[in-house]
Amino acid sequence: MADTRRPLSPHLQVYRWQVQMASSIVHRVTGVALAFGTLLVLWGLLELAGGERSFDQFKICIGSPAGMLLLFGWSWALFYHLCNGIRHLIQDTGAGYEIRQFVRSSWLSVIGSVVLTVLVWAYVLMAGGVA
Amino acid sequence: MSANELRDPLKAARGLGSAQSGVGHWWTQRITAVALVVLGIWFVILVLGLLHADYATAHYTVGRPWNAVLLIAFAITAFWHAALGLQVVIEDYVHTRWREISLLVLVKFLAVLGALVSVLAVLRIALGV
Numbered sequence: 001m002a003d004t005r006r007p008l009s010p011h012l013q014v015y016r017w018q019v020q021m022a023s024s025i026v027h028r029v030t031g032v033a034l035a036f037g038t039l040l041v042l043w044g045l046l047e048l049a050g051g052e053r054s055f056d057q058f059k060i061c062i063g064s065p066a067g068m069l070l071l072f073g074w075s076w077a078l079f080y081h082l083c084n085g086i087r088h089l090i091q092d093t094g095a096g097y098e099i100r101q102f103v104r105s106s107w108l109s110v111i112g113s114v115v116l117t118v119l120v121w122a123y124v125l126m127a128g129g130v131a
Numbered sequence: 132m133s134a135n136e137l138r139d140p141l142k143a144a145r146g147l148g149s150a151q152s153g154v155g156h157w158w159t160q161r162i163t164a165v166a167l168v169v170l171g172i173w174f175v176i177l178v179l180g181l182l183h184a185d186y187a188t189a190h191y192t193v194g195r196p197w198n199a200v201l202l203i204a205f206a207i208t209a210f211w212h213a214a215l216g217l218q219v220v221i222e223d224y225v226h227t228r229w230r231e232i233s234l235l236v237l238v239k240f241l242a243v244l245g246a247l248v249s250v251l252a253v254l255r256i257a258l259g260v
Contacts, residue, residue, distance in 0.1 A: 032220060035213035041174075041206065042245055045252035048193060052186040075175075082171055085164050092161065120175065127182050 023106035027084045030077040037074045063130045071130060075120055080113035156215060163212040170205040177202075190256060199257035206249035214242035 015021065047058035061067050087105050090096055096105055124130060147153045177198065181189050192198060217238045225231040254260075 028220060031213075031216045035217050038206075038209050038213055038245060041209070042249050042252070045193075045202075045206075045249055045256070048186075048189055049252040049255040055186045055189065078171060078175070082168065086168060089161065089164060089168075120179065123179060124182065130182065 018103075019106040019110070020102055023084055023087075023109055026080060026110075027088070030081040030084075033073070033077045034081055037077060040070070040074060068130055072117075072121065076113060076117045079116040079120075080109065083112040083116070084109035156218070160212065160215045163208050163215065166204070166208045167212055170201060170208060173201060174205050193253065194257040194259070196257070199253050202253050203250050206253070207246045210242045210246040210249070214238055217242075 044058060044062070047054045062071065087096070087109050090105075096102060177192075181192060184192065193202065218235060221231060221234045221238065225234055
Protein backbone atom coordinates (compact mmCIF):
# COMPACT_ATOMS: atom_id res chain seq x y z
CA MET A 1 0.00 0.00 0.00
CA ALA A 2 0.99 3.61 -0.48
CA ASP A 3 2.33 5.59 2.48
CA THR A 4 -0.80 7.09 4.08
CA ARG A 5 0.76 9.27 6.78
CA ARG A 6 0.37 12.29 4.54
CA PRO A 7 -2.91 14.24 4.82
CA LEU A 8 -5.72 12.58 2.90
CA SER A 9 -8.78 14.11 1.33
CA PRO A 10 -12.03 13.40 3.16
CA HIS A 11 -14.09 10.37 2.24
CA LEU A 12 -16.07 10.63 -0.97
CA GLN A 13 -19.44 10.38 0.74
CA VAL A 14 -19.09 13.77 2.49
CA TYR A 15 -19.14 15.55 -0.88
CA ARG A 16 -22.40 16.87 -2.25
CA TRP A 17 -23.09 15.06 -5.50
CA GLN A 18 -22.16 17.13 -8.55
CA VAL A 19 -22.45 16.36 -12.24
CA GLN A 20 -18.73 17.04 -12.81
CA MET A 21 -17.85 14.18 -10.43
CA ALA A 22 -20.16 11.83 -12.31
CA SER A 23 -18.99 12.86 -15.78
CA SER A 24 -15.38 12.32 -14.75
CA ILE A 25 -15.73 8.88 -13.19
CA VAL A 26 -18.18 7.70 -15.85
CA HIS A 27 -15.59 8.63 -18.49
CA ARG A 28 -13.18 6.21 -16.81
CA VAL A 29 -15.76 3.49 -16.29
CA THR A 30 -16.97 3.68 -19.91
CA GLY A 31 -13.34 3.73 -21.05
CA VAL A 32 -12.58 0.49 -19.22
CA ALA A 33 -15.87 -1.01 -20.46
CA LEU A 34 -15.04 -0.04 -24.05
CA ALA A 35 -11.60 -1.62 -23.74
CA PHE A 36 -13.42 -4.90 -23.14
CA GLY A 37 -16.05 -3.91 -25.71
CA THR A 38 -13.32 -3.84 -28.36
CA LEU A 39 -13.35 -7.63 -28.00
CA LEU A 40 -16.90 -7.54 -29.38
CA VAL A 41 -15.57 -5.96 -32.60
CA LEU A 42 -12.79 -8.55 -32.66
CA TRP A 43 -15.31 -11.35 -32.17
CA GLY A 44 -17.50 -10.15 -35.06
CA LEU A 45 -14.52 -9.85 -37.42
CA LEU A 46 -13.26 -13.32 -36.48
CA GLU A 47 -16.65 -14.91 -37.09
CA LEU A 48 -17.02 -13.11 -40.41
CA ALA A 49 -13.56 -14.31 -41.45
CA GLY A 50 -14.46 -17.81 -40.27
CA GLY A 51 -17.13 -18.36 -42.93
CA GLU A 52 -20.88 -18.39 -43.38
CA ARG A 53 -21.77 -20.81 -40.57
CA SER A 54 -19.75 -19.03 -37.90
CA PHE A 55 -21.09 -15.64 -39.03
CA ASP A 56 -24.70 -16.87 -38.84
CA GLN A 57 -24.04 -18.14 -35.31
CA PHE A 58 -22.58 -14.76 -34.40
CA LYS A 59 -25.73 -13.07 -35.72
CA ILE A 60 -27.91 -15.35 -33.58
CA CYS A 61 -25.80 -14.58 -30.46
CA ILE A 62 -25.73 -10.83 -31.03
CA GLY A 63 -29.42 -10.72 -32.00
CA SER A 64 -30.53 -12.52 -28.81
CA PRO A 65 -31.91 -10.45 -25.91
CA ALA A 66 -28.61 -10.79 -24.01
CA GLY A 67 -26.66 -9.82 -27.14
CA MET A 68 -28.86 -6.79 -27.76
CA LEU A 69 -28.46 -5.71 -24.13
CA LEU A 70 -24.68 -6.00 -24.51
CA LEU A 71 -24.82 -3.97 -27.73
CA PHE A 72 -27.06 -1.38 -26.09
CA GLY A 73 -24.59 -0.92 -23.23
CA TRP A 74 -21.70 -0.89 -25.67
CA SER A 75 -23.34 1.83 -27.80
CA TRP A 76 -24.14 4.07 -24.84
CA ALA A 77 -20.60 3.67 -23.42
CA LEU A 78 -19.19 4.51 -26.85
CA PHE A 79 -21.37 7.61 -27.27
CA TYR A 80 -20.71 8.83 -23.74
CA HIS A 81 -16.95 8.35 -24.07
CA LEU A 82 -17.13 10.02 -27.51
CA CYS A 83 -19.07 13.09 -26.30
CA ASN A 84 -17.09 13.53 -23.11
CA GLY A 85 -13.85 12.75 -24.97
CA ILE A 86 -14.54 15.62 -27.38
CA ARG A 87 -15.30 17.78 -24.31
CA HIS A 88 -11.91 16.85 -22.82
CA LEU A 89 -10.13 17.56 -26.11
CA ILE A 90 -11.69 21.04 -26.12
CA GLN A 91 -10.68 21.52 -22.48
CA ASP A 92 -7.12 20.50 -23.42
CA THR A 93 -6.91 23.76 -25.36
CA GLY A 94 -7.54 25.58 -22.06
CA ALA A 95 -11.16 26.43 -22.86
CA GLY A 96 -14.25 25.78 -20.76
CA TYR A 97 -12.78 25.79 -17.25
CA GLU A 98 -15.12 28.45 -15.89
CA ILE A 99 -17.25 26.62 -13.29
CA ARG A 100 -20.54 27.32 -15.06
CA GLN A 101 -19.13 26.22 -18.43
CA PHE A 102 -17.63 23.13 -16.82
CA VAL A 103 -20.96 22.09 -15.31
CA ARG A 104 -22.85 22.87 -18.51
CA SER A 105 -20.46 20.86 -20.69
CA SER A 106 -20.73 17.93 -18.24
CA TRP A 107 -24.49 17.91 -18.74
CA LEU A 108 -23.97 18.25 -22.49
CA SER A 109 -21.89 15.05 -22.52
CA VAL A 110 -24.49 13.15 -20.50
CA ILE A 111 -27.48 14.38 -22.50
CA GLY A 112 -25.64 14.10 -25.85
CA SER A 113 -24.77 10.46 -25.19
CA VAL A 114 -28.38 9.62 -24.29
CA VAL A 115 -29.72 11.41 -27.38
CA LEU A 116 -27.27 9.61 -29.71
CA THR A 117 -28.04 6.23 -28.13
CA VAL A 118 -31.80 6.77 -28.47
CA LEU A 119 -31.43 7.91 -32.10
CA VAL A 120 -29.33 4.89 -33.08
CA TRP A 121 -31.65 2.41 -31.34
CA ALA A 122 -34.74 4.06 -32.77
CA TYR A 123 -33.16 3.46 -36.18
CA VAL A 124 -32.33 -0.16 -35.28
CA LEU A 125 -35.85 -0.88 -34.01
CA MET A 126 -37.42 0.76 -37.05
CA ALA A 127 -35.22 -1.46 -39.21
CA GLY A 128 -36.63 -4.44 -37.28
CA GLY A 129 -33.92 -5.38 -34.80
CA VAL A 130 -30.24 -6.22 -34.91
CA ALA A 131 -29.94 -9.37 -36.98
CA MET B 132 21.71 17.58 -8.71
CA SER B 133 25.10 18.36 -7.13
CA ALA B 134 25.79 21.77 -5.65
CA ASN B 135 28.46 22.63 -8.25
CA GLU B 136 26.27 21.64 -11.17
CA LEU B 137 26.28 24.66 -13.44
CA ARG B 138 23.66 23.48 -15.88
CA ASP B 139 20.26 25.10 -15.63
CA PRO B 140 17.77 22.66 -14.05
CA LEU B 141 15.41 23.57 -16.86
CA LYS B 142 17.68 21.71 -19.24
CA ALA B 143 16.99 18.44 -17.43
CA ALA B 144 13.30 19.10 -17.17
CA ARG B 145 12.72 20.11 -20.75
CA GLY B 146 11.62 17.28 -22.99
CA LEU B 147 11.50 14.34 -20.60
CA GLY B 148 10.49 15.74 -17.20
CA SER B 149 10.38 13.86 -13.90
CA ALA B 150 8.69 10.77 -15.34
CA GLN B 151 11.54 10.39 -17.87
CA SER B 152 9.03 9.79 -20.61
CA GLY B 153 7.93 13.34 -21.29
CA VAL B 154 4.49 14.03 -22.70
CA GLY B 155 4.59 11.02 -25.04
CA HIS B 156 1.78 9.13 -23.31
CA TRP B 157 -0.46 12.19 -22.94
CA TRP B 158 0.10 13.25 -26.54
CA THR B 159 -0.44 9.77 -28.04
CA GLN B 160 -3.65 9.39 -26.03
CA ARG B 161 -4.95 12.63 -27.57
CA ILE B 162 -3.86 11.79 -31.12
CA THR B 163 -5.54 8.37 -30.96
CA ALA B 164 -8.60 10.05 -29.40
CA VAL B 165 -8.92 12.47 -32.32
CA ALA B 166 -8.54 9.59 -34.79
CA LEU B 167 -11.16 7.56 -32.91
CA VAL B 168 -13.70 10.41 -33.03
CA VAL B 169 -13.68 10.06 -36.82
CA LEU B 170 -13.15 6.29 -37.04
CA GLY B 171 -15.66 5.55 -34.25
CA ILE B 172 -18.47 7.49 -35.94
CA TRP B 173 -17.58 5.86 -39.26
CA PHE B 174 -17.63 2.41 -37.61
CA VAL B 175 -21.09 2.95 -36.12
CA ILE B 176 -22.42 4.01 -39.54
CA LEU B 177 -20.80 0.95 -41.17
CA VAL B 178 -22.39 -1.39 -38.61
CA LEU B 179 -25.80 0.29 -38.96
CA GLY B 180 -25.55 -0.26 -42.71
CA LEU B 181 -24.95 -3.96 -42.07
CA LEU B 182 -28.14 -4.55 -40.05
CA HIS B 183 -29.78 -7.77 -41.31
CA ALA B 184 -26.97 -8.27 -43.81
CA ASP B 185 -26.43 -11.89 -44.82
CA TYR B 186 -22.94 -13.41 -44.89
CA ALA B 187 -22.22 -12.57 -48.53
CA THR B 188 -23.22 -8.90 -48.13
CA ALA B 189 -21.29 -8.45 -44.88
CA HIS B 190 -18.24 -10.21 -46.31
CA TYR B 191 -18.31 -8.09 -49.47
CA THR B 192 -18.85 -4.81 -47.59
CA VAL B 193 -16.13 -5.36 -44.97
CA GLY B 194 -13.74 -6.58 -47.68
CA ARG B 195 -14.06 -3.49 -49.89
CA PRO B 196 -10.65 -1.74 -49.94
CA TRP B 197 -11.53 1.49 -48.13
CA ASN B 198 -13.67 -0.29 -45.55
CA ALA B 199 -10.91 -2.81 -44.89
CA VAL B 200 -8.27 -0.09 -44.54
CA LEU B 201 -10.42 2.01 -42.20
CA LEU B 202 -11.38 -1.06 -40.16
CA ILE B 203 -7.71 -1.94 -39.68
CA ALA B 204 -7.01 1.68 -38.70
CA PHE B 205 -9.96 1.57 -36.28
CA ALA B 206 -8.86 -1.70 -34.68
CA ILE B 207 -5.23 -0.66 -34.21
CA THR B 208 -6.16 2.81 -32.89
CA ALA B 209 -8.86 1.45 -30.56
CA PHE B 210 -6.56 -1.16 -28.98
CA TRP B 211 -3.78 1.41 -28.71
CA HIS B 212 -6.04 3.99 -27.04
CA ALA B 213 -7.47 1.29 -24.76
CA ALA B 214 -3.99 0.21 -23.66
CA LEU B 215 -3.01 3.82 -22.86
CA GLY B 216 -6.23 4.40 -20.91
CA LEU B 217 -6.07 1.15 -18.96
CA GLN B 218 -2.44 1.99 -18.11
CA VAL B 219 -3.54 5.21 -16.38
CA VAL B 220 -6.33 3.42 -14.51
CA ILE B 221 -3.93 0.69 -13.31
CA GLU B 222 -1.30 3.23 -12.28
CA ASP B 223 -3.92 5.16 -10.30
CA TYR B 224 -5.62 2.31 -8.46
CA VAL B 225 -3.21 -0.63 -8.18
CA HIS B 226 -0.81 0.16 -5.35
CA THR B 227 1.02 -3.15 -5.01
CA ARG B 228 4.05 -2.73 -7.21
CA TRP B 229 4.33 -6.29 -8.57
CA ARG B 230 0.61 -6.41 -9.34
CA GLU B 231 0.80 -3.03 -11.04
CA ILE B 232 3.75 -4.04 -13.25
CA SER B 233 2.21 -7.43 -14.08
CA LEU B 234 -1.11 -5.86 -15.07
CA LEU B 235 0.61 -3.16 -17.15
CA VAL B 236 2.58 -5.79 -19.08
CA LEU B 237 -0.48 -8.03 -19.46
CA VAL B 238 -2.59 -5.15 -20.83
CA LYS B 239 0.11 -4.26 -23.38
CA PHE B 240 0.45 -7.89 -24.53
CA LEU B 241 -3.32 -8.35 -24.85
CA ALA B 242 -3.76 -5.04 -26.69
CA VAL B 243 -1.07 -5.91 -29.25
CA LEU B 244 -2.50 -9.41 -29.63
CA GLY B 245 -6.04 -8.02 -30.07
CA ALA B 246 -4.88 -5.56 -32.72
CA LEU B 247 -2.93 -8.24 -34.62
CA VAL B 248 -5.84 -10.70 -34.56
CA SER B 249 -8.22 -8.00 -35.83
CA VAL B 250 -5.84 -7.04 -38.64
CA LEU B 251 -5.46 -10.68 -39.71
CA ALA B 252 -9.24 -11.19 -39.66
CA VAL B 253 -9.87 -8.12 -41.84
CA LEU B 254 -7.08 -9.15 -44.22
CA ARG B 255 -8.54 -12.65 -44.55
CA ILE B 256 -11.94 -11.14 -45.35
CA ALA B 257 -10.54 -8.58 -47.79
CA LEU B 258 -8.23 -11.00 -49.59
CA GLY B 259 -10.71 -13.87 -49.53
CA VAL B 260 -8.43 -16.40 -47.87
